[in-house]
Amino acid sequence: MTNQIRISKRTAALFLTAGLLIFLVYLYFFVDFGEFVTTLESANLLYYSLAAICLFVTMAFYSLTWQNLLRLVSVKVSFLRAAQYIWIGCFVDILVPAESVSGDITRIYLLSRDNKDNAGKVVASVVGHRLLSGFVLFIGFFVSSVYFVFMFRPTMLVQQIIVGVLVLSVVFQGLLLYLCVRRNVTERLVNWLVNLLARLSRGRWHFDWLRASAMKMLTAFHDGIDMIRQQPKRLVVPFLLAVVAWFFDLLLVVFVWLSLGSFGTTVSLSLVMVVYSISAGLQVVPFGIPAEIGVFEIVMTSVYAVFGVPIALAAVATLLTRFLTLWVKLAVGGIAVQMLGLKGLTNSSASK
Secondary structure, three states, rough: OHHHHHHHHHHHHHHHHHHHHHHHHHHHHHOOOOHHHHHHHHHHHHHHHHHHEEEEEEEEHHHHHHHHHHHOOOOOOHHHHHHHHHHHHHHHHHOOOOOHHHHHHHHHHHHHHHHHHHHHHHHHHHHHHHHHHHHHHHHHHHHHHHHHHHOOOOHHHHHHHHHHHHHHHHHHHHHHHHHHHHHHHHHHHHHHHHHHHHHHHHOOOOOOOEEEHHHHHHHHHHHHHHHHHHHHHHHHHHHHHHHHHHHHHHHHHHHHHHHHHEEEOEEEEHHHHHHHHHHHOHHHHOHHHHHHOHHHHHHHHHHHHHHHOOOHHHHHHHHHHHHHHHHHHHHHHHHHHHHHHHHHHHHHHHOO
């Protein structure tokens, strides 16, 4: 079991290193490397330090949002424990190429160990957290996109990118919300999945136990969703906390551009908001690569360039942002794993 985990870590490390090398190769062939280095060396450390602080403030408010949603479904958890599980979820998201789904599953598992009778409610809180954060992100994206398009009249390609991401966001959020409120649809989906497993096993295994367990979990999940829906006034606080988390996450990117002396000149607030929203949407696309390392940097540098930002400057801004949102999260998440006890996380991974 331990060896399997070590292999997994080694494989993830290889992917991360390979992705970073791919990005460096991209910089070498498509970016003026001298200009890139000069721009990087000119970064203002004070503003960049403020960007780093924004990361931790964002994670704190993100954790507070989840903690308040847990209270709505009558699951008690301390802020420190919620924050620890959030950081561990980020750690798993980076290492396991299943995007934010793997982090959500990790959070659900870890908290359900402490609240076995409330597992369904824990799932409801995590799904509610994703919906609430996604809704806040969509509002910011929509408002900034409309302003950006009308004020700056970007090219047709830029407008198509914006519309495409908006449509995908609506579809994803709508589908998730639909499954939350339609109990009969999710029950049919679970039955279909269990029947599919039975057919694939050609009758050699029976999954009645799985069906019963899934239905029990599903009932508790929908009960938790109903508890949230029946208390709309109590959603105000989690919503405001989610807005604050979104604001500081956006502010992180603003401070990165301020550190490069480009905010308000080369890039506007609306442009930063639009590209930030696109990057957030990109992070839920299953590339099958840990942290989308390499792919994400190349795509985001290219998006900035398409939006009219000099490519060397775009590459530096992307690299500085990713250092905080990827490597710092990986480091702090790893510390949170050690605080929890790596063996506990290892066992949970293996048991799945």
